[in-house]
Amino acid sequence: MRLSSNVSRRHLGAGALLALAAVPVLWTALEALKTGSHPAAWRALAQDPALTHAALLTLWTGLASTLLAWWGAAALLARGFVRQRLARLLRGLPVMLATPHAALAIGFLFLLAPSGWLLRALSPWLTGFDSPPPWATTQDPWGLGLIAALVIKEIPFLLWTAATQLQRDDVRQRWRAEHALAQTLGYAPRRAFWLVLWPQLASRLRWPLLAVLAYGLTVVDMALVIGPATPPTLAVLAWQWLQDADPATYAQGAATGVLLALMVLACSALWLASQQLHRRALAHGHGVRGPVERTPGSGIGLWLLLGVYAAVLLALAVGSVSGVWAFPAVWPQSFTTVAWEQVAQSSGTVLTTLWLAAGSSAVALVWSVAWLELAPRRWDDAMRPLLYLPLVLPAVLWVVGLYGVGLQLRLEGQVSGLLIAHTLMVLPYVLLSLSPAYLGFDPRYAQLNASLGRSGGAFLLRVKWPLLKRALASATAVGFAVSVAQYLPTLYLGAGRFASVTTEAVTLASGGQRSLTSAYAGLQLALPVLAFALAAWLGRPRRFTHSAA
Amino acid sequence: MTLAVHIHRLATRDHTLVQDLRFEVAPGRILTLMGPSGSGKSSVLAAIAGTLHSVTEGSEALRFDGAVTLDGRDLTRLPTAQRGIGLLFQDDLLFAHMTVAENLLFAVPAGPKRERLAAVAQALDEAGLAGFGARDPATLSGGQRARVALMRALLARPRALLLDEPFSKLDAALRDQFRAFVFDHLRDSGVPAVLVTHDAADVADPSLVVELGRAG
Numbered sequence: 001m002r003l004s005s006n007v008s009r010r011h012l013g014a015g016a017l018l019a020l021a022a023v024p025v026l027w028t029a030l031e032a033l034k035t036g037s038h039p040a041a042w043r044a045l046a047q048d049p050a051l052t053h054a055a056l057l058t059l060w061t062g063l064a065s066t067l068l069a070w071w072g073a074a075a076l077l078a079r080g081f082v083r084q085r086l087a088r089l090l091r092g093l094p095v096m097l098a099t100p101h102a103a104l105a106i107g108f109l110f111l112l113a114p115s116g117w118l119l120r121a122l123s124p125w126l127t128g129f130d131s132p133p134p135w136a137t138t139q140d141p142w143g144l145g146l147i148a149a150l151v152i153k154e155i156p157f158l159l160w161t162a163a164t165q166l167q168r169d170d171v172r173q174r175w176r177a178e179h180a181l182a183q184t185l186g187y188a189p190r191r192a193f194w195l196v197l198w199p200q201l202a203s204r205l206r207w208p209l210l211a212v213l214a215y216g217l218t219v220v221d222m223a224l225v226i227g228p229a230t231p232p233t234l235a236v237l238a239w240q241w242l243q244d245a246d247p248a249t250y251a252q253g254a255a256t257g258v259l260l261a262l263m264v265l266a267c268s269a270l271w272l273a274s275q276q277l278h279r280r281a282l283a284h285g286h287g288v289r290g291p292v293e294r295t296p297g298s299g300i301g302l303w304l305l306l307g308v309y310a311a312v313l314l315a316l317a318v319g320s321v322s323g324v325w326a327f328p329a330v331w332p333q334s335f336t337t338v339a340w341e342q343v344a345q346s347s348g349t350v351l352t353t354l355w356l357a358a359g360s361s362a363v364a365l366v367w368s369v370a371w372l373e374l375a376p377r378r379w380d381d382a383m384r385p386l387l388y389l390p391l392v393l394p395a396v397l398w399v400v401g402l403y404g405v406g407l408q409l410r411l412e413g414q415v416s417g418l419l420i421a422h423t424l425m426v427l428p429y430v431l432l433s434l435s436p437a438y439l440g441f442d443p444r445y446a447q448l449n450a451s452l453g454r455s456g457g458a459f460l461l462r463v464k465w466p467l468l469k470r471a472l473a474s475a476t477a478v479g480f481a482v483s484v485a486q487y488l489p490t491l492y493l494g495a496g497r498f499a500s501v502t503t504e505a506v507t508l509a510s511g512g513q514r515s516l517t518s519a520y521a522g523l524q525l526a527l528p529v530l531a532f533a534l535a536a537w538l539g540r541p542r543r544f545t546h547s548a549a
Numbered sequence: 550m551t552l553a554v555h556i557h558r559l560a561t562r563d564h565t566l567v568q569d570l571r572f573e574v575a576p577g578r579i580l581t582l583m584g585p586s587g588s589g590k591s592s593v594l595a596a597i598a599g600t601l602h603s604v605t606e607g608s609e610a611l612r613f614d615g616a617v618t619l620d621g622r623d624l625t626r627l628p629t630a631q632r633g634i635g636l637l638f639q640d641d642l643l644f645a646h647m648t649v650a651e652n653l654l655f656a657v658p659a660g661p662k663r664e665r666l667a668a669v670a671q672a673l674d675e676a677g678l679a680g681f682g683a684r685d686p687a688t689l690s691g692g693q694r695a696r697v698a699l700m701r702a703l704l705a706r707p708r709a710l711l712l713d714e715p716f717s718k719l720d721a722a723l724r725d726q727f728r729a730f731v732f733d734h735l736r737d738s739g740v741p742a743v744l745v746t747h748d749a750a751d752v753a754d755p756s757l758v759v760e761l762g763r764a765g
Contacts, residue, residue, distance in 0.1 A: 084602075177642055180600040183629035184636040185656045185705040192630075195655070199646045279646075287659035292630050 014375040017367060018383060024405070024424055025389050032393070032401030036254035044252045045259065050231045058234040058260070061143040061227070062217030063267065065150035069212060072151060073158035074198065076301055081166075081179075081197065082189045089302060090163050094536065096156035096309050098477070098528035100485035101149075102506050105225040106521040107312030108149045109509065110319055113138045115327055117315055123328040131327050139229045146227040150219065152308050154212045161208040162201060164433060164471075168440040175200070191290030199279050206272070207384075207432065211391040213271060214264045218394035221487040221502070225509045234260055238396040239488070257397030264392060316525065319518030339515035343523065346499075353484055353500040353527065360422035361479030364430040365472065371431070372438045373460070391428045398425075399492040406493050413495035421489040430479040437471035470539035477535035481528035501527070550576045552597075552709045552741040556615040559589060559596055566592055566611070572759055574709070574741035579732065579753035582745045588762030590745040594711045597743070598636045599629040619708055635707030639714050641698035643686035649673070649697055650682030656704040672700040675734075692723040699731055703738055710735065710742045716751055 045051060080089035111117050114132035123129040138145045166172055175197050182192035218235045219227075227233055232240075234256060241253030323334035343350070372380070390398060402421050403412065411417025441464060449459040465472065490500045505520035552574045559567040566589035574580045584590050595601045596613040617624045617632075624632045643652050650669050657665045673679050676696040686694060695715065702710060715731065716724045732753055735742045744753055752758055 174640075174642075177638060177640065178644060180598075180629065181636065181638060181642050182655075183600065184598050184632075184634060184707075185701070186630050186633065186658070188630045189628070196644055200644075203646065286662075287654070287657050287665060289630065289659070292628050 010374045011376070014371065014379060017371050017374065018379070021367065021371075021424075021427060022383070022386055024420065025386060028398065028401035028405050028424065029389060029393065030401070031404035032254070032397045033258060035251065035400050035404055036256075036258035036397060038251045038255065041248070041251035041255040044248065045255045048252070050237060051234075053231050054234040054237045055259075055263070057143055057228060057231070058217055058263065059267070061146050061150070061223075061233060062213065065147045065154065065216040066209070066213045066271075068147070068151045069154035069158060069216075070209060072155045072301065072305075073162065074202075076155070076159060076305075077162055077201070078190060078193050078198070079299070079301075082193055086163070086166060090159065092306055092309075093156055093160050093163070094474075094477075094532035095529055096305070097160050098481045098525070098532045099153070099309065099312070100481070100502060100524050100528065101153055101219065102221040102225060102485065102487060102502055102509075103316070103521040103525040104153050104312055105149050105222040106505060106509050106517060107315045108145065108152075109138050109226055110315040110514070110518070111311055112145060117311070117330070120328055120330050129328065138226050141228050141230075143228050143233070146219075146223055146233075149222055149226050150216050152305065153222075154216070155305060158205065158208060158212065161205055161432070164436045165201060165204050168436055170440060186289045188290035188292045191288075202275065202279075207388060207391075209271070210268050211388075211432075213267055214392040214394070217264050217267060218260050218396065220395055221506050224506060234263075235394060235396050238394075242396065242400065253396070254400045257394050257400055260394040261397050264394065268392075313525070316518045316522040319514050320516075320522050322515050322518075325514070336515065339513075339519040342516055343519050346504075349499045349501060349504055350523065352498050353502070356418060356422050356486075356490075356500065357480045357483035357527070357531070359419050360426045360483045361430065361476050363419075363423045364427040364479045365434075365476045367427060368431045368434050368475070369438070369472070372435065377439075387431060388428045390425050391432075395488045399488045402489060403492045412493060413497045417493045418490065418498055421493040422483045422486055425486055425489060426479040426482045429482045430475045433478045434471055434475040437468055441468060470541075473535035473539035474532070477528070477531045480531040484524060484528050484531075550620050550708050550740060552743070553618045553621075554593075554597055554615070554743075555617075556593065556596065556613070558612075558614040559592055560612055560614075561610070562612075567761065570759070570761070574743060574757070576741055577736050577739045578757060579735055579742045579744055580757040580759065581752045581754065582743055582759050582761060583747065583749070583752070584761030585747060590747075590761055591713050593761070594636065594713050594743065594745055597709075598634050598711055599624075599627065599632055600636065633706075633708040635702040635705055635710040637699060637702050637710065637712045637715050639717060641686075641694040643694055643697060643701075645687065647686075648682065649678070649684050649686055649689065652686060652697060653682075653701050653704055656701045658706060668704060672704055676700050676730075691719060692727060695719060695723075695727055696730060699734065703734060707740060709740050710738075712742065712744045714746055715744075716746070716748070 076089060077086075080086040109116070113119075114135050114137055116137075119127065119129065119132065119137075127133075166175070178196050179189070179192050182196045183189060187195065219233075220235050220239050223233050223236045224239075227236060231237070238253045238256035238260065241249050241256065244250055244253070318332065320339050321335045321337060322332035323336040323338075325332040375383075402424075406412035406417050406421070409417070411420065445463060445467075446456075446459060449463060450456075454462075484500070485502060486500070487502050487506055490498065490503050494500075494503070501520050501524045505517060505524050508517040508520060511517070554570070554572055556567050556570040558565060558569075570593070572580060582590055582593060592601065592611055596611075596615070597617050601611050601613055615625070619633070624634070643649075644655070647655065650673070653669045653672050654665060657668050659665075669682065670679075673682055676693075676699075678693060678696065681689070681693070686697065689697065695718075699715070712731070716728055719727055728751065735753075742753075744751065746752075
């Protein structure tokens with residue numbers, strides 16, 4: 001009797017949670033689809049002269065960046081696993097992960113632009129330039145700058161999601177043993193990794209990978225800063241149309257959002273199919289054992305990645321306090337704190353960013369824990385695609401839906417509307433990062449707890465959550481970082497009444513104010529980094545005062 | 550093909566696990582290494598196979614001081630992949646992303662595809678698992694999985710085989726069956742084998758038993 005009422009109470013709770021998350025997600029998605037499916041808008045879109053080029057540019061930048069990021073992350077993981085240096089590989093990850101896309105793009109801009117650090121360092125002694133050359137090094141028409149920035153940004157994300165799998169005790173021990181076993185069958189360590197572990201890891205990274213692919217195909221803020229301008233990618237084009245006051249143009253922008261969603265779908269299917277084919281071809285491996293010798297000196301990838309992030313950080317830090325800085329000079333001739341004073345004067349922007357991030361990540365954490373605790377595994381598996389919808393839907397389409405729902409509920413320009421918009425975006429990331437550790441928690445602890453006569457509540461508070469505190473803290477930090485980085489939702493639901501450090505930074509990036517742009521981009525980077533540092537401190541393992549003799 | 554092992558010292562930084570252990574195993578013979586848990590049985594196997602480094606990650610690293618030779622050829626400095634020493638773990642460790650046949654095929658040395666597939670078919674047959682090739686390993690019973698794991702280890706044509714408590718996870722009825730299956734195949738294969746166990750019933754050859762964890 002008591003047991004069955006317990007079960008039904010859990011189902012009731014899970015159902016309520018599901019409604020809480022699924023209703024706004026579905027409503028937003030449907031609203032967006034509705035706005036983006038007017039036949040007239042599609043006709044106008046089909047006849048638009050910019051469409052073909054923009055679509056090809058989108059496919060090229062999205063697929064190339066995803067492929068390179070996937071390959072780069074795989075190579076780093078292979079090396080880290082084979083040499084048992086995963087811990088070292090993952091040490092610098094929080095800072096890289098916390099760096100918002102826009103901040104990275106802005107830092108990249110200051111490195112690569114014709115007046116950027118790279119050319120300053122080489123001028124005039126090597127290049128002979130006394131003034132910045134008229135090169136299109138950042139908003140290049142081929143989207144190379146955008147691809148580079150996306151790859152640099154997505155590799156840490158893929159590494160980190162892989163790490164959440166590899167840090168599970170059960171998985172890690174099993175895979176270590178399988179790796180050793182493959183070697184006793186004669187396989188070289190690297191080949192053993194590729195044949196035995198990578199296929200298993202790759203299939204667990206399916207969702208993160210699709211998120212990367214969707215992001216690369218539909219990114220707006222990064223593309224505005226560093227992507228090609230004339231013509232831009234499809235997502236930027238959609239964004240421009242959505243800015244238009246004319247309802248017909250707005251509808252065309254929404255239709256472009258739907259088109260982007262279809263492209264994401266098609267590319268995902270293509271990717272998964274080719275991965276399947278590749279795996280089938282690899283599964284046999286033809287019995288080739290591979291060379292045992294170590295490939296020397298290929299550790300450069302990690303250093304390159306770390307180096308780019310360090311350079312971006314430095315560029316933003318120096319840029320934010322730079323005064324006069326004539327071209328070939330490597331360092332500014334004068335320093336000033338004007339930019340930071342301006343930031344301090346508009347402290348409302350920082351406060352908005354902070355409460356939005358703290359609020360949305362807290363709500364997402366509470367929801368995720370409750371969901372993982374209450375929902376039957378069958379429900380969880382079935383509902384994941386729906387819950388991850390905001391991850392894979394193009395941001396330009398998503399905000400169309402948000403805006404429509406916001407208008408209907410009169411939430412536009414309201415604190416609550418902004419918070420809901422951020423939470424819907426943050427939730428899938430928090431759930432994604434919390435799940436492996438939470439679901440991998442040994443169920444025998446609960447049985448042990450019950451056999452000791454303790455209540456379920458005491459178990460959660462005294463045993464389960466303390467043991468999972470590292471995962472809980474880092475998932476919250478991820479949520480915080482995602483919220484800080486939100487550009488379009490803040491812009492649309494804020495209705496001009498709320499600005500965050502991200503909207504300020506992206507808006508400023510197209511202007512010429514190097515120091516103010518750097519300051520906002522630096523702040524955009526510093527806030528999530530601080531959140532990750534706080535999470536690391538909160539999630540630190542307990543130190544016992546009496547060590548073993 | 551005779552396996553000769555000399556362990557001068559197998560130890561963590563401040564605790565010696567095994568000291569001055571010497572044994573030789575002739576082709577087709579099975580030496581049984583016995584001892585209570587914690588006596589370092591599994592570590593001896595890891596030292597012979599060269600997997601000490603990868604299996605003990607996280608816990609304290611073990612240092613191995615000694616020599617492993619196969620027919621006089623010193624293997625001590627070779628990486629695991631080049632030793633030609635197979636290892637049957639306590640868990641069957643069938644790869645979850647491969648079918649039963651693919652698991653076996655993975656072990657068959659490179660060569661013409663038809664011959665490799667024939668070797669797999671024969672192995673399935675010998676294990677009484679003909680027709681199971683396309684199955685997901687997770688759908689097999691514990692006894693069936695154990696047999697696949699042994700066939701996989703043998704298909705790689707190892708020059709010596711190590712078995713780490715291969716019977717401990719099977720129930721009593723299966724155990725006797727699988728034990729006979731293993732011993733038959735090992736003798737047929739003609740490679741020297743070392744079997745680790747804490748159960749006296751598992752001893753393959755009473756004249757070839759080494760006990761660990763006893764002073765002297």
